[in-house]
């Protein structure tokens with residue numbers, strides 16, 4: 001097997017669709033992540049729309065209760081693991097090497113593998129619709145609802161296997177970005193000179209490597225219960241379903257920060273650029289990001305206030321949860337102070353960034369309400385919680401990702417997104433978002449439980465449910481406007497040039513789109529916001545002796561390096577082995593459900609691929625005549 | 627982590643001293659063996675029963691630390707490595723202890 | 735920015751921001767993550783300790799003398815591993831092969847003990863389905879065994895590669911060091927498992 005893999009010739013083409021399959025270029029991988037994630041975003045949105053139609057009026061039968069369960073499970077799982085996380089990953093991939101002045105990531109093939117494994121996980125999850133029914137136990141899949149006794153079909157199997165494969169992808173990507181950011185910063189790019197987005201990528205990657213193993217173990221236990229008949233979550237054998245809740249939320253709460261910290265990094269890039277001011281309190285923003293990442297591991301039981309942990313545990317987790325609001329609040333003040341007194345360039349990216357601050361803050365405030373255990377008893381499992389999570393993840397993560405899209409689309413494609421459509425997109429989104437999710441607060445406080453497929457007219461929930469449904473359709477329109485803008489601007493958008501926004505960071509020093517090797521020469525960095533300092537050195541207040549942003553006696557800015565070491569660019573070569581390994585893993589996952597022989601074949605393919613990978617040099621020698 | 631403040635890439639050498647000699651390795655190996663023998667001895671000593679759990683934890687911690695510091699070279703290598711490893715280790719330990727407390731393993 | 739081979743010889747690694755090799759940083763990040771993996775498995779074991787509804791219970795079935803021997807073998811393999819690294823670091827390829835083969839053999843011996851133990855338990859009526867002890871015990875020690883298996887394969891392939899010119903040399907002893915880090919990690923995980931599951935587990939119930 002391995003010899004066959006080795007005997008095949010290495011791909012050399014850099015054009016055509018096959019070159020996208022074998023690419024190891026971080027920018028192309030970023031684009032693949034982004035495009036795939038948008039498709040999943042639309043799918044998840046469609047699931048939401050069907051649910052909103054079902055709930056628009058009482059006693060409807062648009063979908064059956066069983067299908068409704070599958071819809072909310074897949075909606076949550078899709079949006080979190082297949083839309084927001086990979087949208088973040090798209091930006092990590094495209095931007096981080098450019099921002100830190102590197103030619104690529106530390107392990108380009110591992111990076112390609114991450115993408116293909118992510119795609120495989122997404123396919124496993126979504127094909128479940130056609131293979132006997134999608135998972136139906138909610139995105140946190142509480143035991144023992146997921147046990148074979150109560151859930152005999154394959155839906156939960158697909159959920160477990162899909163998430164395991166996605167976990168492998170996320171871990172591989174997190175390992176890669178930690179090494180890249182620690183080890184591949186350009187000369188002079190100290191940690192405290194890094195763009196905040198790169199910092200948040202680093203923090204997020206650390207959260208991933210510590211949080212994902214926990215969900216992996218929880219899923220393994222569930223998988224063993226289902227496939228091997230073990231007793232982890234079987235109460236009759238002494239197993240405790242609460243263990244699942246603990247393990248899930250030890251992962252699940254940090255996961256919220258995996259979803260939200262990169263968007264916070266985006267905001268910290270967009271606001272200074274469009275305020276034409278440095279980020280206010282850079283070190284504070286960075287350290288509060290680190291603090292959030294660290295404290296995020298100590299709050300998980302706030303999801304479990306009502307399970308009866310006792311007053312001591314509830315109090316402890318209430319206090320840690322309230323405490324974690326502090327670094328978050330600190331960041332919000334820093335963002336506002338960044339805009340304060342700046343000369344605002346009110347482009348769409350800035351509009352979304354400001355929108356983010358307000359709607360995310362509302363999600364944060366309802367979050368602090370949940371942190372009070374006594375108050376949470378009223379809100380647990382109601383639409384109030386649904387409102388909260390959507391203000392955090394739509395009003396927070398997605399708005400910031402839209403800001404990032406308007407900001408970096410020109411760098412990625414070389415063309416600007418249409419500004420008029422962008423404004424329409426923004427105003428539609430911000431109105432629709434509040435029309436959809438704000439009424440859910442009222443519904444929740446009025447006692448409407450989450451995840452019910454219908455309700456009685458006598459409950460008095462008709463009005464706000466109808467309003468939320470109307471809002472959901474407005475949201476759908478706004479997303480379509482965005483997609484239309486993406487598609488048309490890709491071909492007809494205004495040419496962007498290297499630096500359309502008067503950018504501050506290194507990605508704006510290279511052409512749009514950047515060449516495959518990123519930088520002709522690796523830059524030498526002398527200050528934070530190096531590119532901006534370089535452009536405006538004369539325009540800003542006296543530099544010498546300095547503003548503290550620069551080393552004393554050193555001029556700010558950056559200069560292109562002329563280190564002979566970097567004068568010959570040696571790019572990593574394309575490889576099909578990452579996709580082979582990912583394919584093997586996906587086949588093995590299908591084999592676990594259908595036939596162990598298939599699992600063995602998949603495993604063999606993965607192992608053979610890994611062997612070829614280990615033996616294959618990262619870049620082919622080009623000039624030795626071999 | 628002062629090394630990471632290095633202004634120019636590669637300008638500051640990582641804190642990497644020479645790895646220990648085979649003799650040191652053998653000494654560490656012998657210590658590990660002796661501690662294991664002591665552990666098994668303690669296991670069969672009824673007099674030790676009341677304090678057996680702390681004794682076991684201390685003895686295995688000694689072995690753990692010896693392997694990590696000498697065989698895995700954490701004593702000699704860049705502190706970044708120690709940070710990465712000890713970070714994961716402390717977080718894992720904290721979560722184990724928190725779960726044991728939450729499941730009332732200590733209080734019965 | 736990764737290593738490249740030209741004519742079978744490794745081209746020196748371009749300097750990195752920290753002066754540390756990418757692969758070694760990767761390995762330590764991975765091991766930090768593995769701490770959480772085994773930490774979660776151990777947490778599950780400990781939370782469920784003493785909660786089995788039916789037997790066999792740990793006290794009745796765990797064999798301290800036999801496991802002490804296999805523990806001893808695994809510990810000693812770690813010594814062989816560092817000696818193999820010391821040998822390749824001074825360019826002694828033959829010594830490297832001998833020590834590394836010894837490491838792999840001891841790892842295989844440990845696995846042999848584990849197979850024997852699992853088999854014995856099944857015959858005594860303890861399977862992963864029997865009770866919570868069986869469920870958590872087989873999962874925790876099974877995952878450790880899987881790690882040992884991967885390690886043995888890795889070590890053996892390094893021995894094999896050392897016969898191909900330029901693959902395992904004094905200059906790229908880092909390859910051996912990485913395998914060593916993994917191997918020692920698997921060893922220290924066992925130190926924890928032996929103490930918590932076997933020594934303390936049998937004493938307390």
Ligand SMILES: [Cu+2]
Nearest residue numbers: 253300302303
């Ligand atoms: Cu939470």
